[in-house]
Amino acid sequence: MSSAVESADPEPSFGLRTWLRSLGSRVAQGDVGSLPVIGGIVLIWAVFWYLNPNFLTPRNLTNLVLQIAGVGTISIGIVLVLLLGEIDLSVGAVSGLCAAVMAVLNVKRGVPAPLAITGGVLAGTAVGLIQGAWSARFRIPTFVVTLAGLLAWQGALLLVLGETGTINLYDPTIDALTDTFFPASVGWTVAAAVIVIYAASGLWRRQRRARAGLSLASPVEFGASVVLIAALTLVAVFVLNSDRGVPLVLLILLGLIVLFDQLLRRTRFGRYVFAVGGNAEAARRAGVNVDAIRIAVFALCSTLAACGGILAASRLLAVNQSSGGNDLLLNSIAGPVIGGTSLFGGRGSVWTALTGALVISSINNGMDLLAVSSPIKFLTIGGVLLAAVTIDALARRVRQTAGRA
Numbered sequence: 001m002s003s004a005v006e007s008a009d010p011e012p013s014f015g016l017r018t019w020l021r022s023l024g025s026r027v028a029q030g031d032v033g034s035l036p037v038i039g040g041i042v043l044i045w046a047v048f049w050y051l052n053p054n055f056l057t058p059r060n061l062t063n064l065v066l067q068i069a070g071v072g073t074i075s076i077g078i079v080l081v082l083l084l085g086e087i088d089l090s091v092g093a094v095s096g097l098c099a100a101v102m103a104v105l106n107v108k109r110g111v112p113a114p115l116a117i118t119g120g121v122l123a124g125t126a127v128g129l130i131q132g133a134w135s136a137r138f139r140i141p142t143f144v145v146t147l148a149g150l151l152a153w154q155g156a157l158l159l160v161l162g163e164t165g166t167i168n169l170y171d172p173t174i175d176a177l178t179d180t181f182f183p184a185s186v187g188w189t190v191a192a193a194v195i196v197i198y199a200a201s202g203l204w205r206r207q208r209r210a211r212a213g214l215s216l217a218s219p220v221e222f223g224a225s226v227v228l229i230a231a232l233t234l235v236a237v238f239v240l241n242s243d244r245g246v247p248l249v250l251l252i253l254l255g256l257i258v259l260f261d262q263l264l265r266r267t268r269f270g271r272y273v274f275a276v277g278g279n280a281e282a283a284r285r286a287g288v289n290v291d292a293i294r295i296a297v298f299a300l301c302s303t304l305a306a307c308g309g310i311l312a313a314s315r316l317l318a319v320n321q322s323s324g325g326n327d328l329l330l331n332s333i334a335g336p337v338i339g340g341t342s343l344f345g346g347r348g349s350v351w352t353a354l355t356g357a358l359v360i361s362s363i364n365n366g367m368d369l370l371a372v373s374s375p376i377k378f379l380t381i382g383g384v385l386l387a388a389v390t391i392d393a394l395a396r397r398v399r400q401t402a403g404r405a
Contacts, residue, residue, distance in 0.1 A: 036391055037339050037355045040384070044359065048366030055366055058242035064365050065240070066178060066315060068357040069249040070095075074308035074332040075353035076260055077301030082336055083264075083277045084297055085345025086142045090131065090149030091332055094302050095309025096324020097153045098124045100160040102310055103167040103319040106174065113173035117310060124306025125299050127153065132298030136291040142298070150329075158321060166320040169313060177252070177314040181245035190246060191237040195230045202226065249311060253354070256304070261350040273297060277345030308332075327378070331360050334381065338388040359384065 048055040074091050081088045102120030105111040111119070127149070135145045161167065169175065182190075202222060209216055240246045264270035272293050275283040284290050312328075313319045337343060338359050339352025360381060367377045 036388070037352070037359060040338075040359055041355065041362065044362050044366065048362070048369070052366070052369045055369055058239050060365065060369070061239050062243040062247070064358075064361055065247060065250050067365065068354075068361045069178065069253050070308045070312035070315065071328060071331050071335065071361070072253050072308075072353055072357040073256060073311060074305050074328070075335040075357055076256055076350055077304035078332055079336045079341050079348055079350050079353050080260070080264075080273065080297045081142075081301050082341045082343060083273050083345060083348050084294060085277050085280075085343075086294070086297075087333070088131075088142065088146045088298065088301050089329065090127070090146040090153055091301065091305040091308075092324040092329035093150050093153035093157065094124055094127050094305040094324070095312065095328065096319070096322075097127070097157045097160065097309075098306035099309035099313040099319045099323050100157050100167070102174075103169060103313065104160055106171055107167050107169065113171045116171075117174070120310055121303060121306045124302040124304075124309075127306075128299035128302025129295060131302070132295035135298075136294055142294075154325075157323065161319070161321060166318055168318045170317075174310075174314050175317060176248070177311055178247070178249045179314070180248035182248070183245055184241040187237045187241050187246040190251070191233045194233050195226075198229050199226050249315075252311070256307070257350050257354055260300075264350060269293075269296070274346055277347075279346075305332075330381075331357070334385045334388075335360055338384060340388075343389060 045056065054060055074095055078088065078091065098120040101123045102116045105119050106113055106116035131142070131145050131149050134140065135142045202225070206216055206222065237246060240250075264273060272283065272288050275286070275288055276290050276293050280290050309324055313323065335356030336348065336352045337356065339349075339354070339356030341348030341352045341356075363380055363384065364377060367380070
């Protein structure tokens with residue numbers, strides 16, 4: 001009798017209840033993932049839309065995309081550094097310096113725009129190599145080295161600009177980085193490609209894991225992720241096409257995020273970064289060249305800072321003595337932390353650079369629409385950052401408790 005009842009009401013191996021139970025278990029263990037930041041974005045957008053309906057208009061959302069491009073690019077490098085459990089306080093100054101190098105080469109020296117951009121990016125790479133090697137060679141904490149860099153590279157910016165102070169950019173190639181918008185047909189093609197590639201790569205990963213005898217996410221969870229990505233992509237393209245179209249700078253930012261996400265998750269270098277961030281001494285005993293990994297990460301971080309500075313200069317059509325200053329450093333570091341990358345190293349994702357930048361830029365953009373004063377904006381972003389760090393610390397404590405149990 002009992003066997004008949006059991007067969008009439010079987011527990012599904014893969015179903016909605018199983019997925020919800022798995023999700024609840026992960027949250028209980030402190031593995032909250034991107035849930036807080038996604039909920040935060042929804043809440044922020046709902047509040048600002050209620051207070052000012054212009055917030056969710058296609059034009060304002062397009063402007064929001066343009067605003068996050070520079071800081072989001074810099075934040076990708078910050079994610080790499082945070083994964084090591086380190087910090088780079090020089091990224092703002094480096095971004096301004098490298099933008100100035102590009103501007104001087106192009107405007108004052110007559111160097112063609114592609115070569116001038118390359119020169120600016122390579123200047124950032126050189127800065128990162130110097131700072132990373134200095135810290136590794138003399139065993140100086142990166143906090144101190146990059147703090148010195150923050151001051152030194154600001155001075156270098158002033159030297160590069162000279163008495164001019166401000167250099168206006170007129171080259172169409174440089175301007176096109178943030179002023180190019182694709183027609184609607186290109187936007188829909190990009191959306192279709194993103195959806196197909198995401199679904200195909202997900203299926204390929206499931207097949208590989210199945211052949212290796214590894215656990216798989218439930219079909220419900222996989223299908224839900226594909227539907228969610230498809231919906232977000234189509235809505236985003238629709239909104240952008242309703243204004244000026246999909247901007248080139250968005251594709252640049254997403255391309256960099258996908259590139260470094262694959263670098264971290266699919267290569268030996270990425271595994272070494274997580275290993276060093278999790279336990280540097282254990283990684284060293286396992287044969288990992290810890291110093292080389294740290295130098296490489298700081299070189300990549302400064303390279304991305306240079307790219308972010310160039311994108312910011314392209315948007316403003318100028319480089320001046322305040323380039324890379326103001327709250328750029330704060331936002332570049334706060335973004336990944338708010339997005340979910342741990343300050344303690346070893347946990348995080350490159351995608352937090354995008355979600356965190358979206359949170360901060362949304363707050364700034366919404367408060368600008370409401371004509372809120374700068375002190376209130378700083379207080380709000382500081383509060384959001386403190387909340388994110390607190391969640392990270394509590395989740396870490398829960399994971400440690402679960403691990404001991």
